[in-house]
Amino acid sequence: MNPYDFVPSDFNRSPDENRRRPLRHHRFHGISGTLSAIITAETPIFVKRGNSQEFMRNGQYQYIIPGTSLKGLFRSLVETTANGCFGGKFDGEYRDKIRGKIDYSFKLPREFKACIDPDRLCIACRIFGMLSGKKVFTGKVSFQDAICEKPVLHEVINTVDLMGPKPHHGAFYLDGNRIAGRKFYFHHPRGVRKKRDHTAYNQRITPLDKASEFTFTASFANLEDDEWRALLYAIALEPDMRHKIGYAKPSGLGSVRIGIEHIRLIDYARRYTQPNRGVNEMRGSELTRYTSDQIQFFTENTASPALSALRRIWRWDPKDTTLYRYPDEQWFRNNPDVPIHNTP
Numbered sequence: 001m002n003p004y005d006f007v008p009s010d011f012n013r014s015p016d017e018n019r020r021r022p023l024r025h026h027r028f029h030g031i032s033g034t035l036s037a038i039i040t041a042e043t044p045i046f047v048k049r050g051n052s053q054e055f056m057r058n059g060q061y062q063y064i065i066p067g068t069s070l071k072g073l074f075r076s077l078v079e080t081t082a083n084g085c086f087g088g089k090f091d092g093e094y095r096d097k098i099r100g101k102i103d104y105s106f107k108l109p110r111e112f113k114a115c116i117d118p119d120r121l122c123i124a125c126r127i128f129g130m131l132s133g134k135k136v137f138t139g140k141v142s143f144q145d146a147i148c149e150k151p152v153l154h155e156v157i158n159t160v161d162l163m164g165p166k167p168h169h170g171a172f173y174l175d176g177n178r179i180a181g182r183k184f185y186f187h188h189p190r191g192v193r194k195k196r197d198h199t200a201y202n203q204r205i206t207p208l209d210k211a212s213e214f215t216f217t218a219s220f221a222n223l224e225d226d227e228w229r230a231l232l233y234a235i236a237l238e239p240d241m242r243h244k245i246g247y248a249k250p251s252g253l254g255s256v257r258i259g260i261e262h263i264r265l266i267d268y269a270r271r272y273t274q275p276n277r278g279v280n281e282m283r284g285s286e287l288t289r290y291t292s293d294q295i296q297f298f299t300e301n302t303a304s305p306a307l308s309a310l311r312r313i314w315r316w317d318p319k320d321t322t323l324y325r326y327p328d329e330q331w332f333r334n335n336p337d338v339p340i341h342n343t344p
Contacts, residue, residue: 001186001322001323001324001325001343001344002324002325002326002327002340002343003185003186003188003249003250003324003325003326004183004184004185004186004249004250004313005183005184005186005309005312005313005340005341006172006173006175006180006181006182006183006184006309006340007080007181007182007183007184007306007309007310007313008175008180008181008305008306008309009080009083009112009181009182009305009306010083010304010305010306011109011112011178013083014109014111014112015083015084015085015111015112015115015122015123016111017083018083018122018123018226019115019120019121019122020120020121020126021119021120021121022118022121022125022126022137022140022222023140023222023223023224024222028221028222028268029222030221030222030223030224031220031222031223031224031225031227031228031265032220032221032222032223032265032266032267032268033219033220033263033264033265033266034217034218034219034220034263034264034266035217035218035220035235035260035262035263035264036215036216036217036218036260036261036262037215037216037218037235037258037259037260037261038213038214038215038258038259038261039065039146039213039214039215039216039256039257039258040211040212040213040256040257040258040259041152041208041209041210041211041212041213041255041256042187042189042210042242042255042256042257042316043187043188043189043191043192043210043252043253043254043255044154044157044192044207044208044209044210044252044253045207045208045212045245045246045253045254045255045256046205046206046207046208046246046247046248046253046254047063047064047065047066047069047245047246047247048205048246048247053203053204053205055205055206055207055208058145058147062147062148063147063148063151063208063212063214064145064146064147064148064214065145065146065214065216065245065246066145067142067143067144067145067146067216068143069245069246070143070146070216070218070245071128071141071142071143073234073243073245074128074143074231074234074235075087075124075127075128075234076182077233077234078123078124078127078128078230078231078234079122079124079182080182080306080310081230081233081234081298081304081306081307081310082123082124082226082230083122083123083306084122084123084124084125085112085113085114085115085122085124085125086108086112086113086114086182087114087124087125093105094165094167099168102167102168104167104173104174104179107174107177107178107179108178108179109178114130114132115130115132116130116132116133116135117132117135118130118132118135118136118137121137123226123227123230124230125137125139126139126140126224126227127139127140127141127223127227127230127231128140128141140220140221140222140223140227141218141219141220141221141223141231142218142219142220143216143217143218144216144217144218145216146214146215146216147214147215147216148208148212148213148214149213149214149215150211150212150213151208151212152208152209152210152211152212153206153208153209154206154207154208154209155206156204156205156206157192157194157204157205157206157207157251158194158195158196158197158198158199158202158203158204159194159195159202159203159204159205159248159250159251159253160193160194160195160202160248160250160251160325160326161195161199161201161202161326162201162202162203162248162250162251163201163326166332169332169336171336171337171338171339171340172339172340180340181306181309184244184310184313184314185244185249185250185254185313186313186314186322186324187242187244187252187255187314187315187316187317187320188251188252188255188324189255189316189317189318189319189320190252190320190321190322190323191252192207192251192252192253193250193251193252193324193325194251203247203248205247205248207248207253218235228294229294229295229297229298230298232260232291232294232295233295233297233298233299235258235260236258236260236291236295237258237314238299238311240315240316240317241310241311241314241315241316242255242256242257242314242316243255243256243257243258243314244256244314250324250325250326252324255316257316260287260291261283261287262281262282262283262287263281263282263287263290263291264279264280264281264282265279265280265282266278266279266280267279267280327343327344331343331344
């Protein structure tokens with residue numbers, strides 16, 4: 001089975017329905033505070049340092065997941081689950097080794113394209129920020145690097161061949177007259193797939209093994225209720241789902257469980273006028289109940305095509321024995337019109 005699938009956008013619900021002026025940074029209003037979380041590797045994980053074959057580390061030589069990577073992960077999830085814009089990452093043009101440049105920009109409806117007006121932003125751009133030429137909104141949330149406090153070393157592996165996109169196979173990338181959606185990779189609970197030899201198409205890497213733990217902190221300010229719910233869901237997900245992050249996802253790497261350990265909500269207006277007031281700290285069962293209530297809008301939504309697809313792709317089942325692998329070039333040549341759901 002193909003190692004990835006596309007999560008469709010709900011093209012019947014335009015991001016324009018919820019585009020609005022964000023709460024600004026010149027004064028505190030809305031929801032502000034910090035949260036801390038633990039990332040636990042369910043499979044080996046590898047976060048590549050630039051173009052090297054080394055795991056990313058900080059100045060203290062600790063293994064890390066950069067805060068920018070976390071921000072990108074959670075932004076993509078908010079765009080996907082809360083019907084945001086495509087954030088400027090999808091310009092509709094691919095470089096294809098078979099047919100050269102392929103332009104699918106006209107396959108993305110105009111209202112789903114990246115926000116360009118800082119006074120009229122989709123939910124993802126209000127939370128994470130936007131940049132369009134000289135127009136900028138810095139966003140309301142920031143993530144520190146996730147530091148691995150408990151690394152578990154894995155043996156050196158040769159990944160499977162890591163092939164580039166194949167947009168010429170329109171049956172994968174398109175759904176009728178529109179793009180198929182955003183790409184997400186399946187989990188591989190049965191274990192990492194690897195090759196015996198190093199080739200021109202794979203990488204020789206040393207991942208951290210499952211059970212490695214990373215901790216991170218996020219700060220947020222001036223979030224509105226719908227933004228806070230969407231951000232919390234992107235971080236917490238649902239009990240039988242897992243995130244994917246890092247390099248070599250087609251090899252089965254990068255499945256992680258994220259658990260929020262602590263939330264600190266701060267009412268700055270009240271705190272400055274009433275000393276020792278305006279701070280709400282939550283941990284343990286209180287935090288679990290609070291988070292569950294906040295993300296109920298998403299967890300009980302069975303009508304969203306995006307949420308349904310994401311649950312299917314990111315469902316974590318330790319007993320799953322599905323073998324995920326890319327079809328070979330011959331398959332693509334022989335099956336030019338076969339959609340992704342019918343891959344062998």
